[in-house]
Amino acid sequence: MTRHGHLPGRAGRNTALMEALADLPPMxxxxxxxxxxxxxxxxxAFAGGAWAAT
Structure with a gap:
């Protein structure tokens, strides 16, 4: 976290990516x-979601 309480850009993107992969197919x-x-x-595959096997 930055001193202003916001996630740095990369961390925010990676978090959003992991959340998206929980609900959506990789494509x-x-x-x-x-x-x-x-x-x-x-x-x-890294996220370990159900889509990793498809």
Whole structure:
């Protein structure tokens, strides 16, 4: 946290990414976050969500 109580940019993005992967398939998250499909699949596996197996 910064001294003003806000999350730094990267931490906020990563938190949002993990939350999105809990509810959405990696291909949708890849489109939303502007990342490659393989990167989204790796994040899904890291997040351990139900989508990691699909």
């Amino acid at each position: 949708v998250v890849a489109d939303l976050f502007g990342m490659g499909a393989k990167t989204a699949e790796r994040w899904a």
